[in-house]
Amino acid sequence: MNEAGQRNRRIDLIRGVSILLVLFHHFNIAYHLNDTILAGTFGWNAVRAVARNGNYGVTMFFVISGFLITSNAGRRWAGLGSVDTRAFYARRVARIMPCLLLLLAIVNVAALAGLATFENHAPAGTSVSFWIVNLASLTFWMNVLIAAHGWVNYPLGVLWSLSVEEVFYLAFPLLCIVLRRESRLLAFWLVIAAIGPLYRFTHQSDEGGFLYAYFACFDGIAIGCCAAVLAKRFVLRGRWAVVLQGVVVAGMGYLYLYRPIGETNVLGVTAMALGTAVLLLAAYDRNDAPREKSAWYTPTAGIAWFGRRSYELYLFHLIVLGAIRTVRPPRVVMGDEKLLLLALFFVLSAILSAGVARFYSEPLNRKLRNWLNAV
Template structure:
């Protein structure tokens, strides 16, 4: 749901987030402990970067809440005037084409006998493809994972889409019922408080503290609140830049400080609030990143533009690589070659899907709307 020019600074944040997720998943498949990276920086340092990719998803949640709320406010001149039918159609236009393509690809590869794309039973209970497909299309894959474990390798990533879309199912209803921004802020503040409490009461249960709705809703709610506050708070100038630098440094310390299994209770809240500060600094600044930042951030921006396609399809690439080069037989710096190939192939696949499939369908579905 973007209107007008994209905000390059937000795409940079999104690009950092998706690359953290990709690096996390690659290290799970091909442990990098015996590579040149581990020799130069130390395995503890490499592992610290790789182990907390779920915090990248937390950042996604905040960005999503921010963009949905700010775009809806601009589109309908305030959240109290939101058109629920149009809102859902716009969500369908962006979400469903890639989701259907992912499901079709995984189902065909599973039927073709490619083992890694078939369902598995990590919890000891077999789950049918009918149930996995249903959970994917009706947005409760996170619940299925909580019950049975990561039952399908590439479709497991849909847990976060389930969280987002259930939140947005109620978004326009809340806006129309509560109407005033002050009431919405109070409601979302309650969701923000519930988040760490829920995670605290589900320690030891990964399906609870990582994937459950109320373990993740607070990140989206923080993004929604940030969008409303951005109309009243501006973070520009040298003092704001210093503040954002301090916040970014604190986020790095939190990210590297310990595994998410140990830090999630307040860690998710901290990463979400830090992302909110960065978004406030990016608010209203749609130009490309500052010249002094250099081409590296422009690369992050490019990855950020493809973040949805990358998130959904990168495990297709990694699954294929694991089939062709089983991790048990890959050692040393060959893993770094595979890492580079993984990033390149994932980017190429996602760019192709975006250009030839998801963006054209997005525009076509939006064009079907009636006058409102």
């Protein structure tokens, strides 16, 4: 998004695909779709292949985040070496904290009301208090908590990825100031990208290590940062670029469907991140102007709509799914009723995220930025 608030619709489309994969993944975990007409038509193996690897959708989010943060910072401050640290952190606080605090308030109130889905649990056999869960959420080590104790709180578990992102961005402006030159930053991020698969390889016996750890995920953000720097130097346009994008999309689709992420994560996460980076390079506009509406875009407008609200969707979709699970527990739902709940889940998640964005997070984002910049 540029300074005028315009959006790149192709990037929103990529982001929309990512969030829809995550939503479908989480719904299938709660309500296995193996006994639905969907599984009967396409086969359970095919449905499961689409549903099981939602974490690759998060990998795509990481790349998009790194790409947009880096490209926007370079444009806003006329170069990465001139990043205003105070203003950078103010913008992150204004964007992240309103939704995070609202999510915590909802979950804490629901838990106090005795709704079991929103209470803390002990999947690893050790109990964790809400004080610790709230602290981990606010100080960005929910991924560490999950690695140690399991998915201790159902709707707050999504904050593991926010923890990864925000720890990366705590260092981002400081690195820009210290290293200054884009060539040095590029070299540093390439090192981080190389560490990712090595870290995942050495933690294959630990899901918390290869899925949720900082260095297991930093490579996706770093690859996005590198892509943003490269985007200023060359353009992916023309017929050959269209062919390249087709090959990349086919490769990403094959990787996504081929095996569970637990079997492919070492190089699979890197490959998915690199593929996303190529698509972002093709979508990037140096003038940051939205593309003209064209025939290819019209059928995908709905997906891009989800992409524009991906942050709110990601944070609040498990609130909706948790509420559905409270009213209709998975143990009592069978057959095609699951598909009705799936449709309800997507509709309610879309309504909630749009409402939060329009009436809460976006107005507060603007007000907080103005206030923090004025202090």
